[in-house]
Amino acid sequence: MTCRLLRPFALAALMLVSALAQAAEVSPEQIKRGEYLARAADCIACHTVPRTGQPFAGGYGIASPLGTIYSSNITPSTSAGIGNYTLQDFDNALRRGIRKDGAHLYPAMPYTAYAKLQPEDVEALYAYLMHGVKPVDAQPRRTRLPFPFNIRLSMAVWNSLFLDPRVFQPEQGKSEDFNRGKYLVEALEHCSACHTPRNMLMAENPDAPFAGGQLGAWYAPNITADPVSGVGGWTQAELVQYLKTGHVAGKAAAAGPMAEAVSDSLSHLTDPDLQAMATYLKTIAPIRNTADSKPAWAWGSPANDDDSLRGTAGVTQSNRPTSAAELFSANCASCHQANGMGTTDTAYPSLTNNTALGHLNPSNLIAVILNGVDRPLPDGHHAFMPGFGPGSLINPLSDADIATLANYTLQRFGNTNVHVTPEEVAASRKGGEPPLLAKLPRVLPVVLMLFALLLILGGWRSARQRKLRHVARPSPTPRTP
Numbered sequence: 001m002t003c004r005l006l007r008p009f010a011l012a013a014l015m016l017v018s019a020l021a022q023a024a025e026v027s028p029e030q031i032k033r034g035e036y037l038a039r040a041a042d043c044i045a046c047h048t049v050p051r052t053g054q055p056f057a058g059g060y061g062i063a064s065p066l067g068t069i070y071s072s073n074i075t076p077s078t079s080a081g082i083g084n085y086t087l088q089d090f091d092n093a094l095r096r097g098i099r100k101d102g103a104h105l106y107p108a109m110p111y112t113a114y115a116k117l118q119p120e121d122v123e124a125l126y127a128y129l130m131h132g133v134k135p136v137d138a139q140p141r142r143t144r145l146p147f148p149f150n151i152r153l154s155m156a157v158w159n160s161l162f163l164d165p166r167v168f169q170p171e172q173g174k175s176e177d178f179n180r181g182k183y184l185v186e187a188l189e190h191c192s193a194c195h196t197p198r199n200m201l202m203a204e205n206p207d208a209p210f211a212g213g214q215l216g217a218w219y220a221p222n223i224t225a226d227p228v229s230g231v232g233g234w235t236q237a238e239l240v241q242y243l244k245t246g247h248v249a250g251k252a253a254a255a256g257p258m259a260e261a262v263s264d265s266l267s268h269l270t271d272p273d274l275q276a277m278a279t280y281l282k283t284i285a286p287i288r289n290t291a292d293s294k295p296a297w298a299w300g301s302p303a304n305d306d307d308s309l310r311g312t313a314g315v316t317q318s319n320r321p322t323s324a325a326e327l328f329s330a331n332c333a334s335c336h337q338a339n340g341m342g343t344t345d346t347a348y349p350s351l352t353n354n355t356a357l358g359h360l361n362p363s364n365l366i367a368v369i370l371n372g373v374d375r376p377l378p379d380g381h382h383a384f385m386p387g388f389g390p391g392s393l394i395n396p397l398s399d400a401d402i403a404t405l406a407n408y409t410l411q412r413f414g415n416t417n418v419h420v421t422p423e424e425v426a427a428s429r430k431g432g433e434p435p436l437l438a439k440l441p442r443v444l445p446v447v448l449m450l451f452a453l454l455l456i457l458g459g460w461r462s463a464r465q466r467k468l469r470h471v472a473r474p475s476p477t478p479r480t481p
Contacts (some may be wrong), residue, residue: 026127034128037064037121040273041114041189042265046071056133057081059140062108063216065434067145067201069108077135090126097159104155106143112204113190116168116183162203181280184273189265194220194257211287212361216432217370218256221296221355225287233295240271241279245378251297253349255356259375259383267378289360296358296415300351301340303412305329324408330396331388331405340413347381357414362406366420366428369402389429395437399425 038044047056058073058081074082082090082100089100097104097111105111107177117125144150164171168187170179185191196204197213205211210230212222224230231239238248246254246262254262266274305325329338340351351357356364372387388402397405399422406420427433 012474026131030124031132032128034124034126035132036268037125037188038128039265039268040127042189042261043074043266045260046109047074047101051430054134054136054138056129057136057138057140059302061141063431064106064108065216065432066106066149068143069106069145070141070143073111073136073138073140074129075133076130077137079137080139081135081137082129083135084125087123087126087311091122091301092128094122094125096163097155103161105153106152106155107158107202109372110190110193112163113187113193115163115165116187118167118183121188158201161201172443175279177276177279178283180273181276181278184277185280189261189277191223193476206238208287210284212289214361214363214432215257217363217367217428218258218432219359219361220258220360221359222287222289223281224284224287225282226288228295229289229292230284230286232286233297236275236278236282237307239281240274242272243269243277244271246375247346247349249346249350250353252355253373253383254375255364255373256371256411259373263375282331293358293417296355297353299358299415300340300353300413302341302352304339305412306333306338319386324404327401328408328412332409333423335385340409347383350384351409351413354414357410360415360418361433362410362418362424363428365406365409365414366402366425369397369406370428399423399429 017018044055044062045056046062048054049057049060053059054075056074058071060071061068062071073081076083078084085093092098093100093105093111095115097107097109101106118432144355148154156311168183171182192209194215195210195213197208197211199205210223212229213220222230225232227233234242234248234251238251242248242252242254243262243266245267246259269277274470306329308325309329335348337348342348342350356368368385368387369388370387373383373385375383377383386392388395388397388405390396402425403420405421406425410416410418410420451468
């Protein structure tokens with residue numbers, strides 16, 4: 001009887017000893033390495049609510065085409081986070097997308113890329129999150145996707161089709177820089193999650209790696225080594241500078257998700273790691289969009305329509321702009337200058353030789369006008385542009401105004417082959433054009449009703465045909481004895 005009473009205490013003591021032994025095995029160096037890896041994997045970007053949230057406490061709403069997916073709490077809290085996860089539990093979630101309770105994660109968590117992580121890096125990440133992060137006992141908001149996407153078990157089928165569980169293996173005969181860069185690009189930084197187009201089931205298209213993909217209202221451009229459609233025309237130094245700062249004069253200025261990746265992750269990497277990433281990016285098999293006639297950054301030249309506005313009343317609250325030039329002058333010229341060349345200190349980038357105005361896909365131009373830019377820079381300065389969409393504190397513009405403004409900047413400073421419609425602006429406001437799979441819940445009831453009607457009609461026709469056959473069948477002639 002006494003032994004039975006003491007058994008729970010013995011079990012608790014055993015668990016405590018096990019936990020203490022595990023903690024003793026974790027070194028400060030491993031925790032520090034795990035912190036760097038968490039930066040490289042950009043964990044904080046999704047698992048922390050910007051400005052108001054506590055680090056890694058989850059609750060950040062990730063706008064996916066299927067609905068908003070809220071990130072989980074990955075602090076070592078035993079009530080709300082991953083404090084009860086063993087290393088194996090953590091590995092299952094990180095590399096296979098399966099939580100401790102057996103439920104499947106959605107691939108908004110890029111476990112398809114993290115599946116490549118080396119075991120020692122998984123251990124270091126686990127050590128950091130368990131011993132270097134403050135526990136937060138707060139349950140984040142639950143994800144509630146519409147039917148049928150709320151059936152998490154369906155992800156088991158998705159994983160069987162699209163999850164490659166193999167750990168990264170260095171390529172024989174390649175330099176250390178190349179292999180380190182490939183590991184960072186394909187595994188930790190999970191670049192393909194945004195820069196690779198998706199198929200109908202929202203998996204990455206294996207035939208077009210890094211060829212550019214739509215990310216809601218934003219467009220993640222082609223980053224293959226193609227000199228026209230990709231980054232083949234960028235120098236190694238320019239790539240490193242862009243990854244570190246998000247800006248290269250005469251090439252591009254980061255906004256949207258890429259700006260977040262620079263601020264939260266890439267700007268924290270060491271120079272050797274950034275060099276390694278640039279080395280690998282320059283070797284990715286080139287994929288050309290045949291519609292591209294020259295690189296996106298090569299479009300545009302200075303233009304100035306101020307002379308045509310001289311003597312006009314100017315734009316005020318009571319005097320609306322009557323031309324695209326007036327719209328630009330009233331909303332953009334004070335920062336980007338009347339000739340579109342920006343400022344010499346690059347605080348306000350040039351609109352010429354800027355990929356946002358050079359791509360055939362105008363998503364980024366529309367999205368940046370709607371949402372603006374607001375991100376810290378590595379040198380302590382801040383990149384800021386006010387948005388002109390809903391809730392703008394400057395001047396909310398209509399879909400038609402934003403389309404007019406976008407088309408003016410394209411014709412004067414960018415790719416003259418691109419035209420923006422008010423309908424495209426309206427779609428951007430809603431988070432971008434939803435893919436076919438996301439439209440399934442809207443059409444599913446109709447499809448099910450049609451299917452049911454077909455079954456009923458098929459059953460009725462089958463019954464009717466049997467009846468007709470029975471009526472038409474001649475009665476058997478009685479046999480004469």
